[in-house]
Structure formats: C-alpha cells, structure tokens
Amino acid sequence: MDFEVWAPRAGAVALHVEDGDGAVTALERDPVRPGWWRAEAPAADGTRYGFALDGGPVRPDPRAPRLPDGPGGTGAVVDHELFDWRHPWYGRPLPGAVLYELHIGTFTPEGTFGAAARRLGHLADLGITHVELMPVCPFPGTHGWGYDGVAPWAVHEPYGGPDGLKRFVDAAHGHGLGVVLDVVHNHLGPSGNHLPEFGPYFTERHHTPWGAAVNLDAPGSDEVRAYLTGSALAWLRDYRADGLRLDAVHALRDDRARHFLAELSAAVDALAARTGRPLFLIAESDVNDPRTTTPRAAGGHGVHAQWNDDLHHALHTALTGEHQGYYADFAEDPLHALAKTLTGGFFHDGGWSSFRERSHGAPLDPRTTPAHRLLAYAQTHDQIGNRALGDRLAAGLSPGLLACAAALVLTSPYTPMLFMGEEWGARTPWQYFTDHPDPELAEAVRRGRRREFASHGWAEEDIPDPQDPATRGRSCLDWSEPERDPHTRLLAWHRELIALRRALPEPAAGPGLGGTRVSHDRAGRWLCVARGALRTVVNLSAGREARVPAEAPHARVLAAWGDCGAPGADGVVRLPPESAAVLAVP
Template identity: 75%
Template sequence: MQFEVWAPQAGRVTLQCDGVTRALERDPQRPGWWRGDAEAADGSRYGFALDGGPVLPDPRSRRQPDGPDGLSAVVDHGRHLWRAEWAGRPLPGAVLYELHVGTYTPEGTLDAAAGRLEHLAQLGITHVELMPLCPFPGRHGWGYDGVSPWAVHEPYGGPEALKRFVDRAHALGLGVVLDVVHNHLGPSGNHLPAFGPYFTDRHHTPWGVAVNLDAPGSDEVRAYLVESALAWLRDYRIDGLRLDAVHALVDTRARHFLEELSEAVDALAAETGRPLFLIAESDRNDPRVITPRAQGGLGVHAQWNDDFHHALHTATTGESQGYYADFARDPLAALAKTLTGGYFHDGTYSSFRGRRHGRPLDRTRVAAHRLLGYAQTHDQIGNRAQGDRLSALVSPGLLACAATLTLTAPFTPMLFMGEEWAAGTPWQYFTDHTDPELAEAVRRGRRREFAAHGWKEEDVPDPQDPATRDRSCLDWSEPEREPHARVLAWYRTLIALRHAQPDLSAPDLAATRVAHDRDRRWLAFRRGDIRVAVNLGPEPAGIPLGTRPARVLASWEPVDAPGGDGVLRVPGESSVVLLQE
C-alpha cells in the first residue's frame, strides 16, 4: 500500500506502520510531497514523524481509533457493502432536519440515531442534516472544534457507523447532509501546523489564525479542503454539505475558495449521476454566495437565512436584545420583507453592527429554495445562556404559528431536532475538553460572556459538567404526551401540505404577496392559490383575504372558510392554510 503526506518544510519523513518504521522519499512530481510503500490493510495503525520528531497522525487520516492524538488507522472504503439503491434527492422541494448525533438519543451514537430515522420519514422530512462528525478530544461536544477533517468521531461509532447510518437513511428515502467546518480546526489535537502552512497569521478569525487560503502554500491547503469535502460525498454517499461560517473563509485570491469547491462538487455530481449540493452559513447577506457561477456568483447552492429566523423570533417572543433589535422595531414588517425579498438587511443600517449590511437579492435570478428558513437552529438555541428552546418561551399556539410560517414560506424549510413535538428539553452548550486548562478557560469564558448581559454565573450551565449534555438529550417519551402530540400532528400536517401543494415549493420568490397589521398582530401571504394567515395576537382577528372562494386545508384551531365578505376570522395565537378555488 502506498502512503503519502505533504510536508514541504521537512528534511526527513518516516512512516511508522504496524510497528515498522521506514523512510519516505520525496515525490519528484509533486513538490513538498513524500511517499513510500508499506504492508498494510484495513485497520493498520500508522503515523508520520518529521525530522526525528514524535509520530503524528496523518493529516488525511480516515480514522482515529484512539482520538485526535493517537495513531491513524487505514480505512478500506471498498470493503463496505452498500445495501440501499440510491439515486439521490435534490434540494428543491426538500424539508431538512438538523440533528446532533450526541444528543438525538441518550446513547449518543450513529447507530442509535439510525434507529430513530423512521420517525423522520413518517414526519415527511427529506434530508437529515448532521452536525459535525470529525474527531475532537473527549466524548461529547457540539463538534465545531473538530480536527482530522476526513475522519468520523470514534465515540459516535467511527466510519462504519456513518455508512450504516447513511444506508439506513437512504433505505427510508432520506438524504443526508453533513455539517463541515473549513474555517478553523479545534484548539486541541490539531497537528496540521507541524506538517505545513495550513494556517496563516495574515488574517484572523474569532477562533484565532485563519486557514491558509491565499498565502504561500495555499494551493495545497485548498486542495486538502476540497478533497476532504468530496470524500464525504463519494466515500460515504453523503448528499450535501453544510459549510460552517463561510464569512470566516478569508480569501483574497481572484478565484474564491467557495467557487472552486462548488465547481468540484458539481463535477462529482455529474460523474456519479447523483444530485449533490452545498449549503453555506453566511452572515454577510451577499447574494453572490448563492448566485450560479455562470452568472458571476460563487455557485453555492443554498444558504441559511438568519434574517427570516430573527424576524420570526422577535414576532413570536418580543425579544429585542442584540441582533434582534432592528427586527423588533416592527417584527411583522420585517417578516413581510424577508418573505418577499429574502434578506431583511439588504444594504440597510444594522444597529447591531453599527454600519450598513448586506445587498439586495435579485429575485429574478435566485430561486427561493436557495434560502433556508427556520424557526430554531443549534446556534439560536444553544447560544442562549440556558439553551432554552422556543417551546420554553411561547405558547403552543405561537409555536404552531412559527411552524406554519416556516413550512409554508418560499424558502427551503429546516427544523431543529425535537422542534416538531415542542421538546421540553433544553439544548445547551456542552464540551468535554481533556485539557484541564482549556476546559477551565471555556468554562470561565462562557460565564463571563453572559455575566456581561446580567446573568449570574451559577445560572449559566457548566459546559464541562456531564449533566449539561445529559439535559440536552431528547426525551423520546414526549411525543406520546400532550401538548407534544398535538404539535407533532400539526408539523406532520404542514409538511404533508408542502409536499402535496406545488405552490408551496414554487421557486419564484417575487410571486409572494404579503399583508399584515402591526397593531392587531396578524400577517397573511399568498403563494399561487395558497393563502396563509397567522394571528400572533391573543384576541381573534378578522383577516381580509378577498372574495374568491377558499377552503381550509389546515388550521391550528377550528375556523370557518371566509364568508361572502372575504374575511377570515382567526382565533388568537392560531394559524390557517387555505386553498382558493
């Protein structure tokens, strides 16, 4: 078997494989690369030593059986027997479900999560979006401090468990999306700097020095990240990737890294005959991210739309702190703007940033499905001091309104695990750092952050306390009890409508028409022949829909179809979906 490693600054590189050490040779065809042959098979343990230093794991390791600091293990992907026939599932028309493997079940493994996938198929979900799976020190964490971006966290089950998960999902008709982090690696267990210029101090991110996308040596770093992304799509049959915080991918080169990555993914899709896609997390409100490359954009296929979330959150909760401030001034107007224009901040002044932010989205060039809409995400819940979900903040009726807006809006909808039954469990920030100094720094930093906003230290959960993770696990007995069962039935109804009514997945964002009343707190919008009416106020409201006959497709509380006056009478904190004849 041939081993190779990029180590451009090394004068000597040795391979240790299954206890045998041998020197590698420079690759004459590729500057900075070393290569050599050794007897090895699936499971063989190996690592590289540079200039007589310690044996380190492979930067391209496919498996870390003993954690990020241990030896790598050979993975023979050809040994896995795939069982499900799978032609892929595209993003248009999708309903996504964000899932954290470590808290989706008490066991916190991929196999245990796979055992709960039938619930999602019955709910009407089309794609499961897994939070990051790369190895990190300890057992439990969010995954955004991962290292070894080609490997699967061993406590989750390692590479074979991910393949079993994907196979089970595909057998149920579910696509799989994986959250990947290219903007930084974790602070512990990251051995890349020993091998080469993977990072640069030319730029800085909230997590420290930036990944090297434009300094000397960046050709190989970019290829490293692109090949890692393609490996998930090829070797694990993943259907799409969610790209974490792409605004932190600092790249001054003429051809942006995202453009290079999207081109490579599109090429792999053409080669495999499966629809593959990228979803960016970006807070720039820059439509170039999701504009096709042929039209001068970066070619990413979709992005999270936090503006819709912020407008919806302020409208249902009344919160106005931090980045909610601009949306809270008139939440229904903010909702109306996002429903018709995608972005709220499209060049407008952002008081949170102290400057103008974003630029307008060309609704004639960008299909609505390229924006993801959601009422809750891991970020928006877990970055609250106590990890409280929307269900802890508002009534079941307002939860139903939020669900209605999310699942009938023009955007590709996404749910966060447990949202569909108004889970009573929080989802808190938890870590399991094995470095005592790092663990204490994270604990202090978390509490200091919220103390600045008036929280007492003792009221902010300790990220390192195992109970913090345990509290965040879903309670699978809840869906059988009220009020959870009623909320779950409402989500199933809305998702079924979205799949059944073509107008609800129409791509034309400009075709959406919205009306609202700030004082009486109702909002209604039209998508083709579908009418959606939401009353966020506590009192019944008469909402004018026009005199064209309409029938009720679904309602949270019992309502009658509009009479001859065209007015729909909606109870307080309730919502209705209608079809006009």
C-alpha cells in the first residue's frame, strides 16, 4: 500500500505500522511534489499506522480516514471499496428541499449513527428531503457539538466510525432522504491538533476568534487548500453524502485572487458531473455578501446556498420581543424586518447596523437570485445552544405562535430547515456541552462559558456546566413527547405544511426574490405573505382577532391553525389570536 504525507519542514519521516512486528519504514522524498514523502508497506483495512517526524513522537496521518482511539491516537486504514452499499442512489437536488438539522449525539439517548438511523422513518413520514448532520469528525471525549474536531478526513468513533456513517447514509437513502454533512474548515479544536507539526496549516497573517487562521493564502497554502478540498470531496465520494454545510465561511480568511470557496465549489461541481449526482454546498456566513452564492461565471464564489440568519433574527424578534445583542437591529419594527427578509433575503443589505456600529451587507439582485439559495429557519443549533440555558422557542411561546413560525418558514420562498424536535415543539433544551479529557481545558471552557453569560446579567451558578454529563442528557430529545398534545398537534401541522409545500408549485419552486409580496400591521401584529395564488396569513397577537386584507376574495383554505373561515367577497381573512392559515386564491 502507498503511504504519503506532506511535511515540507521535516528532514526525515518514518512510517510506523502497528501490525504485530512494529515495522518502521523510512519515507522518501517525492521527486515530483515538493514537501511530500512516500513509501510502500504492507497494510489492509484496519491496519493502524502513524508518522514520526525527525525522530519525534508518532502522530496520526493528517489524512487518516479513521482514528480508532480518537484525536491524538494513531490512524487506521479504511478500504472504502469493502463497504456493501445496499441502496442505489441518484441524488436529490437542493431546489424543492426541506432540510432537518440533526445532532447525532442527542437525537437519541444512545447518541450513535445506528440509533439515529432507526428514527429515519419519522423524518421520511414528516416529508423531510435531506438530513443535515452536525459535524461528525473526531473530537475529544465522547459527547460534544463537534465543532472542535481535529481530523477533517475521519469520523468520530463513539458515533460509529466510518462504517457507521456509511450505514446511516445508506439507510437514509433507502428512505429517500439525502444527507448533508456539516464540515468545519475555518479552525480546528484545541486538543489533539497536530497539523502544525506537519506543515504551515495555519498562518499569523490573519486572526480569527479561534486564533491563527487556517492558511489559505500564505506560503504553503496550495497544499492546505488541497487538503481541505480533498476532505470535502471524500465525504461526497466515499460516504455518498449529497451536500456539505460549510461552517462560518466568513472566517476563511483568503486574500488570493481566486477565493477558496470558488475553488471548492468548482471541485464539487466537477465531481457532480463525473458521478451524475446533484451535489451542493451550503454556507454559513455572517457578512451578507451576495458573492457567496453568485455563480462563478458571474464573478461570485459559486456556493449553491447559504443560511439566512437575518430572517431568523427578524422572526425571533417578532415572536419573542427580545431585543438584546444582534436582535436590537430588528427590534424597532420586527414585522417590517420580517417582511423585508421575506421579499429581499437580507435585512442588512448595506444599511446601518446598530449592533455592529457600522453599515453591513449588500443587496441581493432579485432578478438573478433564485430563492432556494437562501435557507429559512426559526431555530438552529446555534440560535438555541448559544443561549444561556439552551432554551428552545417552545419554552416560552404558545403552540399557536410556534404554528405561526412554522407556517412562515415552510411556505416561504426559501429552502426551509427545521432543527431536530422542532416539528413537535420539543421542550427539551439544547445546551452547550463538552467532554474534554484534559482537566485544564475543561475548566477553562467551564469558566469561559460562565464568564460570558455573567457579563449579560446571568448568575454564574445558573449557567449549565458544559462538562457535566447531565447537560448533554438534558439536551437529548424526548421521543415520548410526540405522543401527547400539544406536541401531537404540532407534529401534524408540520406534516400538513410540508405536504402542502410539496404538492403545490408556488411554495416549493415559485418565483425568486422578486415574486413575493408582504403586507403587515405593526399594531395589529398580523402579516400576510402573497406568492402567486397563495396567501400565508398569521396573527401574532395574544388577545386580539385580526382582520387581514389578504386580497383573496372567496379563497380556499388549504391549511389552518385555529378557527379560520374562508374570506368572503371582500377578501378579508379573520384570524383568531395566535393562529395561521394558508389559502389559495381562485
């Protein structure tokens, strides 16, 4: 078997194969590729191995596809050809999709790929098209969010390792579900990261919230870019994932003429052409830059879609009345902010942001921006888990307001996404939890979390301890909830809305950003979204009936939460407090 590694600063590299004999083989410099070393040695699936640089300790291969003992341990060979894929799969494209964000470690109490796979029938019955898995690369300990992973080519062993992920993907495909993997290219975790020993994977030219930036534009960056692109393609090729969610792309600091995102999207498009499967990238971005999703031919980065936090913030503020932090920008007139995001995508499109104390963002072109390139959601792992108590919307809102949120998201012009348990109004929190074996790092994380929220007025003793196993336990879904009201009713409502979205062309694949009109009343707290022949009307008022001029005389009620009658000749819809309806205009 060929072994190779990029170690441009090393004077000697040795391969250690743990095959009983403890064989050590000196690698030779690659005569064609500067900085690369290679050797041949007997190995098979499961063989453990590592590299020693200049007589130092044995380290895992940066491209190891498996770390049986977790970060810091030796790697293991994975022969991807040995896996028996049972379900033929030709892919599911992003347009028309309904995504479901899922964390393997808390989707079930067991916290494994196998246990999660046994719940996939629930998602298929709900009408979901793609499961979006939070990061599955190895991280310290057993339980965590996964954003402190250190091996972008490997799979977290406690979840089930590489074969466990493949069985999950195969099972999802058997249910007709695509799989999107959340990958982190902007930083690595603080524990078990040995990449700097091998080469200039990081640079002091730029700094991010996690320290030195990943090296995308300094000397040696060609290989670092190839390392990340190769990892991304491996998930799509070897694990048959359908797409990738790219974490915090605004932290990918890159001053080169061709941005890393454009290079990555070109490689993904080329793989899609070779495999005949639709493959896509979804970015998380904090900069509201239209170039992120603009096609490369038009001067953009060519990413296929991006999360739209502006819509979330506007919706959250309208539902809860919260105005702290970044919600302050949306709190002056939440319904206006919501209307703007439903029609133009970004709320921050070049105007002033009081939170940032500067102008922010740029407008999307409504003529050339397909609506499916923006993701719409009322809740995500970030927007729940980064709260002090990890409380979901259901902890403070009535079932009626949760139904209104679902109606706006699931009939929006954008690609909708739910966070696990949202479909039944789960009341289990989703809190920040870690499992760092290093006691000093564990204490630093604990103190940092409590200090952060103490500065916002929280008592330190009220902040959940990330290292306490009970914090993760509280965050696991309670699968008995859907069996009782109001959860049963909310689950049925979500099923109804998703089925409606799939049955009618307007909500699923209607006109782009220029094809939606929104009317609203700040005092009455009602809002009407018009898309073609569809009207989605919501009344967010807690104690007042709304008379909504929906311009829909004799419209047919397709779905309703609350006692909503069909409008008469005047086109006015009468909505009880905290209710919603979707109508079709003749």
